[in-house]
Amino acid sequence: MNIIGLVDCNNFYASCERVFRPDWESWPVAVLSNNDGCVIARSNEAKELVEMGAPTFKIPPAARRELILVSSNYALYGDMSRRVTTTLREFTPDVEIYSIDESFLGFDGFPLDQLEDHCQRLRYVVRRNTGIPVSVGLSTSRTLAKVANKLAKKIAAYEGVCLLQPDSEITRQILEDLPVTDLWGVSGRLGQRLSQMGIVTAWQLREADPKRIRARFSVVQERLVYELRGIDCIDTDDLAEPKKNIMTSRSFGRLTSDPHEVRAAIRAHAARGAEKLRKQGSVARAIQVHLKTNKHREDLAQYHPALVVQLPHPSNDTRVIVGAAQAALQCLWRDGYRYMKAGVMMLDLVDRETLQHDIFDSPESDAERERSAKASAVMDELNRKMGRGTVRLGGTKGKADWKLKAELLTKRYTTRWDELPIVSLK
Numbered sequence: 001m002n003i004i005g006l007v008d009c010n011n012f013y014a015s016c017e018r019v020f021r022p023d024w025e026s027w028p029v030a031v032l033s034n035n036d037g038c039v040i041a042r043s044n045e046a047k048e049l050v051e052m053g054a055p056t057f058k059i060p061p062a063a064r065r066e067l068i069l070v071s072s073n074y075a076l077y078g079d080m081s082r083r084v085t086t087t088l089r090e091f092t093p094d095v096e097i098y099s100i101d102e103s104f105l106g107f108d109g110f111p112l113d114q115l116e117d118h119c120q121r122l123r124y125v126v127r128r129n130t131g132i133p134v135s136v137g138l139s140t141s142r143t144l145a146k147v148a149n150k151l152a153k154k155i156a157a158y159e160g161v162c163l164l165q166p167d168s169e170i171t172r173q174i175l176e177d178l179p180v181t182d183l184w185g186v187s188g189r190l191g192q193r194l195s196q197m198g199i200v201t202a203w204q205l206r207e208a209d210p211k212r213i214r215a216r217f218s219v220v221q222e223r224l225v226y227e228l229r230g231i232d233c234i235d236t237d238d239l240a241e242p243k244k245n246i247m248t249s250r251s252f253g254r255l256t257s258d259p260h261e262v263r264a265a266i267r268a269h270a271a272r273g274a275e276k277l278r279k280q281g282s283v284a285r286a287i288q289v290h291l292k293t294n295k296h297r298e299d300l301a302q303y304h305p306a307l308v309v310q311l312p313h314p315s316n317d318t319r320v321i322v323g324a325a326q327a328a329l330q331c332l333w334r335d336g337y338r339y340m341k342a343g344v345m346m347l348d349l350v351d352r353e354t355l356q357h358d359i360f361d362s363p364e365s366d367a368e369r370e371r372s373a374k375a376s377a378v379m380d381e382l383n384r385k386m387g388r389g390t391v392r393l394g395g396t397k398g399k400a401d402w403k404l405k406a407e408l409l410t411k412r413y414t415t416r417w418d419e420l421p422i423v424s425l426k
């Protein structure tokens with residue numbers, strides 16, 4: 001049986017902050033967005049005190065006194081993410097980065113009876129090497145691995161590792177209790193349409209006739225039925241959680257060492273990602289760019305880098321996102337490797353509407369924002385009418401000189417010599 005693992009870092013941003021401030025352990029830590037506008041991440045303790053997305057100025061004084069508030073420190077989170085992924089590769093060569101704090105692991109051929117112990121060891125070593133706590137969900141499809149991961153986090157008895165056998169009685173009970181809208185890739189609207197067919201729980205979807213689902217929706221939803229039965233048939237690219245992150249990536253079709261080809265691909269992915277953001281009315285706070293060589297070609301040198309770039313302000317502007325993606329690629333690019341895949345992920349999405357409080361103190365002026373919205377709308381319209389990629393951006397550079405308000409910023413402990421933590425022995 002081919003088991004897939006989903007490793008998810010617990011409260012990732014808050015956990016990164018705690019690694020270098022062990023005195024914050026068990027205190028409520030909340031991370032603020034660009035310009036310190038609102039809460040974008042919380043430790044478990046902070047979840048009782050403040051809502052996700054709460055505007056900073058609206059946090060009641062009583063909660064404020066208890067909370068440790070920090071500005072988002074993407075230099076730190078991006079580097080910690082890289083460290084976690086590096087450690088994961090000690091446990092299987094098959095690591096697929098899904099987002100800044102999640103990776104899919106393939107355990108093809110690994111003895112099943114040793115897998116849970118292996119993953120307990122993985123949790124221990126990741127914690128020891130990086131300071132980050134992780135949870136592991138295991139099953140035979142990505143969708144079920146995701147369900148297993150949630151259980152691993154929620155139910156203490158699993159001790160952070162949960163294996164769901166697709167045909168077990170436990171899996172059946174869990175899926176019967178799971179609203180279909182809690183599944184990966186099932187939006188509220190799709191949930192409504194499913195409920196009209198009498199499908200409310202994940203189990204009912206699993207038991208549905210795949211052909212009927214396909215006729216009513218599409219092949220993606222049909223695959224979801226098979227995934228729930230434990231058959232691995234969805235690619236991570238199809239698994240983007242709407243409103244949370246958007247992934248655009250594609251294989252080159254053959255291996256390439258050509259920097260122009262890779263740059264063009266990154267540009268296209270970034271532009272497509274920005275378009276998807278606009279379509280769902282969201283903006284991203286940061287993006288992640290990744291490159292991959294072919295892991296099955298053991299004769300070739302391997303390189304699987306990923307880099308997170310914080311945007312100067314939450315944006316769905318193609319020019320801003322393409323500029324940031326190109327800058328990231330420039331940092332990641334190494335000659336001498338043969339690349340198989342490149343991708344761009346939009347991170348930390350928020351609704352454009354709910355962003356008002358966050359944007360009023362943004363350095364971007366109203367006029368500039370309006371201009372960029374108009375330009376993007378025209379581009380979308382032309383690309384829709386004339387075919388994707390009709391209007392594209394040239395190699396524009398993002399504005400690198402924007403200054404963010406980040407008054408509560410912690411140090412870039414792992415990426416700057418002058419901000420290294422100092423250890424003193426008494």
Ligand SMILES: [Mg+2]
Pocket residue numbers: 008009010011012101
């Ligand atoms: Mg997480």
